[in-house]
Amino acid sequence: MLRSFTKYLFAPALALAATATTLVVAAAPADAAVVSVRVKGSLAARTGAANWFGKTRTIKNKQKVTVTCRVSGQYLRGNVRKTAQWDRTLIGDYISHAYVSGNPKLPVCAPPAPAPVAAVPMGPTGTMTNEQFLAAAIGPAQQSQRDTKVPASVTLAQAILESGWGRSSLSANDNNFFGMKCFNNAPGSYAAGCKSYSTQECTAQGACTTTVATFRTYRGSVDSFRDHGANLKSLSRYAAAFNYTNNPNQFIAEVHKGGYATDPQYTTKVVNLMAKYNLYQYDLKV
Structure with missing residues (x-):
């Protein structure tokens, strides 16, 4: 009976996201800002907080991943929850929190540093070769x-x-x-x-x-x-x-x-x- 209920609960979510996986998060101190994530199945990490961003890698089954902070991105209905939260990993790519088991309190990611302003060319002078x-x-x-x-x-x-x-x-x-x-x-x-x-x-x-x-x-x-x-x-x-x-x-x-x-x-x-x-x-x- 329990197996049937679990299958009934998860099937619609899996239909919405063919690549859905479950990420199991280990407990961490509230002020650690670094959380170990364990993948069940496989998951695409991306360059930004949405599925239309490029895939950087595939996180394999049971591979550990470290996440450091959260951002708002594409709203997804995953196999754990419905959320617009995405978690940034230690190497800088992103995974949807909709597939993270548990609900660790991650800090909000700091905004990216502004792009450096291109140096204004000084131009020639009258004393040059x-x-x-x-x-x-x-x-x-x-x-x-x-x-x-x-x-x-x-x-x-x-x-x-x-x-x-x-x-x-x-x-x-x-x-x-x-x-x-x-x-x-x-x-x-x-x-x-x-x-x-x-x-x-x-x-x-x-x-x-x-x-x-x-x-x-x-x-x-x-x-x-x-x-x-x-x-x-x-x-x-x-x-x-x-x-x-x-x-x-x-x-x-x-x-x-x-x-x-x-x-x-x-x-x-x-x-x-x-x-x-x-x-x-x-x-x-x-």
Whole structure:
């Protein structure tokens, strides 16, 4: 009679969970926070507190497991109880408390530590070798690509060309690595101010003259990279370039056509830099 009653009681639960097992928990002091668990049958431990998380391992019949704390997760009707409690094991995976025999008082698991914040790239300076300049510029160029889809290779080549590897007065003194100008003495969203510098302006025929223009100044080089990408993205005259975000050579050609530089050889110079230093390898797949 007892055997029949036990079969009647457990059958519906087993039908709901084909992998149901019974976990037998040994007694432990209330303040131990570590409880030995014995498995009857087999049980899947998972990466999170629900059956849709990945299985980390199968706990075999009579294998001992140590649980340390509890979390709320998927509500399950197990062969012992109905509960949303899951128990975290000593190695960090989870088992449903619905299949734990007994009801040990486990402490609530501490929340996971926040993911570390990625270090903000500092960007290049005016006192670096060419190799150091490139290494420091990759991070800001790739972040610009994530934000605006401007190919990192284009950003890097323009920074090299416009700043002379960071050694121009404009970049070394005022962190302007792209020759970004002020218009109507307005520095825009990223620059800190405006400053006058001598510059070369060329006609379509290649005749160049020296003149004075007002350029943006930045608190740091990363702001210069951010402003460069945002400027290309926001101005309608560069819109055609964004049809070629996977073709850096054509991208810079369209930017040149949009009036970024008056030098008639500008596209050729940027493309040559991209090819010479294989800057394409730094482009992200976005």
